[in-house]
Structures are given as structure tokens and as C-alpha cells.
Amino acid sequence: MEGLNQKSLERVVSQRAFALSSSFPCQICVMGFLCGVCLTSLFLSFSFSPFSPPSMAAANNGGGDSKSILKERERMMYTERSNLTGSNDDRVSLLYDAWSDLLFNKSSTKNGAQFSSINVPNAPHLENCKSTVEISQRLDTRIFNRSFPPWTTWKGNLDELPLSENDEQLQYYRDQIISQGAYPPWITGSDEENYPLTRKVQRDLWLHQHPTNCSDPSVKFLLADWERLPGFGIGAQIAGMCGLLAIAINEKRVLVTGYFNRADHDACKGSSHASWSCYFFPETSGECRGRALELMRDKVAREKGIITVKDNYTSRSIWTGRVPRRWGSPWSIMQPTTEINGSLISRHRKMDRRWWRAQAVRYLMRYQSEYTCNLMNIARHTSFGLEAAKIVLASSFSEHRIVQELDEKSMIERYVWSNEKAWIPRPLLSMHIRMGDKACEMKVVGFEEYMHLAEKVRSRFPHMNTVWLSTEMQDVIDRSKSYLHWKFYYTNVTRQRGNMTMANYESSLGRETSTNYPIVNFLMAAEADFFIGALGSTWCFLIDGMRNTGGKVMSGYLSVNKDRFW
Numbered sequence: 001m002e003g004l005n006q007k008s009l010e011r012v013v014s015q016r017a018f019a020l021s022s023s024f025p026c027q028i029c030v031m032g033f034l035c036g037v038c039l040t041s042l043f044l045s046f047s048f049s050p051f052s053p054p055s056m057a058a059a060n061n062g063g064g065d066s067k068s069i070l071k072e073r074e075r076m077m078y079t080e081r082s083n084l085t086g087s088n089d090d091r092v093s094l095l096y097d098a099w100s101d102l103l104f105n106k107s108s109t110k111n112g113a114q115f116s117s118i119n120v121p122n123a124p125h126l127e128n129c130k131s132t133v134e135i136s137q138r139l140d141t142r143i144f145n146r147s148f149p150p151w152t153t154w155k156g157n158l159d160e161l162p163l164s165e166n167d168e169q170l171q172y173y174r175d176q177i178i179s180q181g182a183y184p185p186w187i188t189g190s191d192e193e194n195y196p197l198t199r200k201v202q203r204d205l206w207l208h209q210h211p212t213n214c215s216d217p218s219v220k221f222l223l224a225d226w227e228r229l230p231g232f233g234i235g236a237q238i239a240g241m242c243g244l245l246a247i248a249i250n251e252k253r254v255l256v257t258g259y260f261n262r263a264d265h266d267a268c269k270g271s272s273h274a275s276w277s278c279y280f281f282p283e284t285s286g287e288c289r290g291r292a293l294e295l296m297r298d299k300v301a302r303e304k305g306i307i308t309v310k311d312n313y314t315s316r317s318i319w320t321g322r323v324p325r326r327w328g329s330p331w332s333i334m335q336p337t338t339e340i341n342g343s344l345i346s347r348h349r350k351m352d353r354r355w356w357r358a359q360a361v362r363y364l365m366r367y368q369s370e371y372t373c374n375l376m377n378i379a380r381h382t383s384f385g386l387e388a389a390k391i392v393l394a395s396s397f398s399e400h401r402i403v404q405e406l407d408e409k410s411m412i413e414r415y416v417w418s419n420e421k422a423w424i425p426r427p428l429l430s431m432h433i434r435m436g437d438k439a440c441e442m443k444v445v446g447f448e449e450y451m452h453l454a455e456k457v458r459s460r461f462p463h464m465n466t467v468w469l470s471t472e473m474q475d476v477i478d479r480s481k482s483y484l485h486w487k488f489y490y491t492n493v494t495r496q497r498g499n500m501t502m503a504n505y506e507s508s509l510g511r512e513t514s515t516n517y518p519i520v521n522f523l524m525a526a527e528a529d530f531f532i533g534a535l536g537s538t539w540c541f542l543i544d545g546m547r548n549t550g551g552k553v554m555s556g557y558l559s560v561n562k563d564r565f566w
């Protein structure tokens, strides 16, 4: 333990020591940590479910691919030319393969005769990532000399529908809405379906992080790298950043995030390399980032505290610091919608932190990058692509073959239906199961208990039979096969067997895979209709936050255990 790491080491250990219950395994962990053992057991909370290598190779080409996907899809049309005389199964797999070719940009050799890429039907489970990101970018940029970006109550492309001259009233109304900034577009669901004040807080966070003039001498900064000790799981890294955002808000500083080790791989290109912006929109504007980096070189600015860094704060204030009070204490009116061990939890300790982490993680993940959007496309295609193909064939190729040129999309498609999310089979139940080395952090619960809760959900919603299973344990996958009346989806990857440590497992997957697929599973869990997890794990705690700021409060949350601080 030399000087270099001493500080961060101290930070971790003091956090543990400060926060921990006196549970015996955890003490062992803290002790073990000092000797470099049991490192991965601290804070780790994430799932691994990567795809098979071929998909990964395709994902690497990220941006370029999606461009060609877009081009292809613009030109696609439903057509009678396809030779679809084979059996139904053949047609389904042909269509699936054709979509795969488009997604992965392979020249289609074996199916070329049947489906040339210009006459492939639209894939309902794939998103047009390029255009989604363009829309997000527009919504993340302030209108020239106005207080807010163009946030209205019109969704998708509807906002771009040209208003005619005599719609003055509508125009006025729209301007009114924009001038209040009350509808940050990354929040879905009504106010009753989100944590208290979510819309207001998200708006204020955006404003705080995007000052009108970053060069104004009164703007102060906090520049912080993401935690990077190998023992930190991605969940812990995000939780740490949520703490730093709280400090930034309290000290009226713009938070600028630095080196993100999980994006330090070849697929994150250009300015997004080793940066959060590889996966999600950056937390602040490019001007503010530039200004912060400039100030870092200025000794006086650092001494005067115009810019601070992580070392200016104790680990305690980062991990368990004060939740911002500028919105009062909205957590005191949080709805009791979490069930643990058969009863609804209405009050617990640290409700303020639960509310804050939910707001912070939602803000940090408000928009996906094109890279992440493509990862989600690949995930949906690999899992649901065949089903999507069946649906499409059943709907359009049965009796009447629809000839429809997509270039001439109808108005309603272009504007009104522009906001539809990519298709997934619903209702979908997501489950995140983590065992193994988690024993130090929480009470570990077997797969059977998760399934017991799933049965409970299903007894109320009998039409739900689909589970998105996110786990790093091969054992869990094996056991799921005995539940025949459920349909399980999970990604095809080497999973942990036996007592392999998380760190070893993670490095066996490689940096890119071990980051991408937890993120895919995380976003899938945030989108699923229902969720069963273990609030004792930081990862599930953050999923809870995403759901409670993503319009899913009323889906409830079934947890097999509680957070260790409650």
C-alpha cells in the first residue's frame, strides 16, 4: 500500500467502516480489503450478460453502422418481390437474417436472392439511433438567447410540425410552455407515476449543469474522475458520482466528470473515449467542460476554489454526504410502493438518499448515446428478433402484401407515431439476480425465492409470462430451465461458475464486454413493466431509482431484501 493509492484506499475503507452494520462477513471484507483480498466484494453490484462475440464485433463499428442502417431503412419498402414460398419458419428466419445483415452490415450472401436489403420490411424492435440522437441533441441545447431548450408538451417529432401563420394562439401557448421549462422530455409518465418533484428537479439539474455562459467568472466547477479501483463495480461508480453531484449542487458548482475507465476501450471513439459520453449524453455542455479543463491548468483558480477536484472532499461526504435541500424534503411524501418480505415499506432510514440517487442517476442517463442505442438494438434483435419477424410476417405478408414506400411515410407516422419506443414483448418482468460474492453486502437469496415473487406478480397479471433474466451465474440460467411455463430471455455469454471471483470473471470478459452488457441489462430493467431485485445491491438500488423517475412508481418494486442502511 503505497502513497499513491493510500488516499482512495482510505476513502473506501472509511466509507465501509463508517457505513457498515457490524455484520460479520462485512467486517471480514473490510479487514480483507486492507490486505488486498476480497476487493471485489465491496460495492460490486452489477450483472454480466454479454452477447456472443459476433454481435460484439458488429457493435464495435457503432456509429458507422447505424448510419448505414438508417440509409437502408429509408429506402426500404414492403414489396412483393421477396421470394417467400418456403415454410413459415423459413420465412421468419429469412427475415430475421435480413435484419441481422442490416444491423451488422454484412453483405448478405446466402439470403441475397430472397431479401435484398432494399426490400426488407421495417423492424419494429429496432430504433433509428441516428435520428433518436439527433432529436435528443436538439432537446439538450438551449434555444438561442432563451432560458431553456425547446421542451414542450408535444412529443417526438410533433414539435417540428410547422405551425401555420394563423395558429398564433398555439404558437403563443408553445412559447409559454418552453419559457417555463416545466417538461424535461426525458421524463415519462405523469407526476403521480414518478417520485415527488421529479420534473422540477430534473429541469433544475439541467439548468444547473448548463449555465448560459461557462466563461462567466462567477461559474465554479467540480472536476472529478469516476472511481477506478478494480474493486468498484459500475454500480458503485455511479453511486459515487451521484454523491459528487450532490456536493456540486450544494456548493453551486458545475460537475464535470473526467476519466471513466469503463469507456476506456476501442469502441468508444474520439472525444467519447474513456468518457461517460460514450454511453450517455455528457453531464454538462462542451463549453463548460472546456472551461473546467482550462481552469485546472490555472494554479490560482485551484487555490481560490473556483475549481475543486475529488481530493478536496472526504470519502464520507461523497458517499454519505448531505442530500441537496433546495427542493425541500420531497422524500417525506414518497409513495410506499416497495414490497419486501410480504409487506409494503412506507418509511425507512435514508429516504432522502434514495430519492436523491434516483434523481441523479436519471439525470446522468437522461439520453443514450448512439453507441448505447445500437447496443440496445442488438440486444433486442438477438432476443426478440425472431418474434418480431413472426409478427411482421403475420401482419403484412399473409394475404395482402402492402406496398408502401417509406420515403412517403404518412404524416401520422412521421409526426404522431414518431415517439413510439422500439417493440419488446410486453408485459415483461425483469429480474436481476446476483449471488456469489454479494454475501458480504447483503442477505443472499436463492433463485426460487425470486421465482416465488414472479408467480405472485403473475397471479395478478396472468397474461405476463416473459422474464428478462439478468444474472452472472450459470447456475441460475440452468435452474430457470425447469420453469416451463415461463419464457426466459437472457444474453448468450460465458457466465460465472463455481467460486470464480468477480474480478477474475470480469477481466476474463474484457473491458468492453464487461461494461456493455451490464448497461444493456440495466436499461432493459428500467424499461420492463415489472422488476424483481435485491435492494441490498447498489445496482438494483439504482434500477429502483431509474424506475421511480421513469414513470414506473405504480408498477411497484419487489425486493428480496433491503438496503443495509435502512
Ligand SMILES: *[C@@H]1O[C@H](CO)[C@@H](O)[C@H](O)[C@H]1NC(C)=O
Binding pocket: 052, 053, 492, 493
Ligand atoms: C452462444 O454462443 C456460443 C459461442 O459464442 C455459440 O456456440 C452458441 O450457439 C450460442 N447459443 C445460442 C443459443 O445462440
Ligand SMILES: *[C@@H]1O[C@H](CO)[C@@H](O)[C@H](O)[C@H]1NC(C)=O
Binding pocket: 064, 068, 069, 072, 105, 106, 117
Ligand atoms: C457496410 O459498411 C461499409 C463500410 O464499412 C460501407 O461501405 C457499406 O456501404 C456498408 N454496407 C451497407 C449495406 O450498409
Ligand SMILES: *[C@@H]1O[C@H](CO)[C@@H](O)[C@H](O)[C@H]1NC(C)=O
Binding pocket: 083, 084, 085, 086, 113, 114
Ligand atoms: C423461390 O424459392 C423457391 C423455393 O425455395 C425456389 O425454387 C425458386 O427458385 C425461388 N425463386 C427465385 C426467383 O429466387
Ligand SMILES: *[C@@H]1O[C@H](CO)[C@@H](O)[C@H](O)[C@H]1NC(C)=O
Binding pocket: 144, 145, 146
Ligand atoms: C434575443 O436577442 C436579440 C438580439 O440579441 C434581442 O433583440 C432579443 O430581445 C433577445 N430575446 C430574448 C428573449 O431575450
Ligand SMILES: *[C@@H]1O[C@H](CO)[C@@H](O)[C@H](O)[C@H]1NC(C)=O
Binding pocket: 213, 214, 215, 216, 217
Ligand atoms: C461570457 O463571459 C465572458 C466573461 O465575462 C465574456 O467575455 C463573454 O463575452 C461572455 N460570452 C457571452 C456569449 O456572453
Ligand SMILES: *[C@@H]1O[C@H](CO)[C@@H](O)[C@H](O)[C@H]1NC(C)=O
Binding pocket: 302, 303, 304, 305, 308, 309, 311, 312
Ligand atoms: C482544494 O485542494 C487544493 C489542493 O489541496 C487547495 O489548494 C484548494 O484550496 C482546495 N480548495 C478548496 C475549496 O478547499
Ligand SMILES: *[C@@H]1O[C@H](CO)[C@@H](O)[C@H](O)[C@H]1NC(C)=O
Binding pocket: 341, 342
Ligand atoms: C419475513 O416476515 C416473516 C413473517 O411476516 C418473519 O417471520 C420473518 O422474520 C421476516 N424475514 C425477514 C428477513 O425480515
Ligand SMILES: *[C@@H]1O[C@H](CO)[C@@H](O)[C@H](O)[C@H]1NC(C)=O
Binding pocket: 498, 499, 500
Ligand atoms: C474454489 O473451489 C475449488 C474447488 O471447489 C477449490 O479448490 C478452490 O480453492 C476454491 N477457490 C477459492 C478462491 O475459494
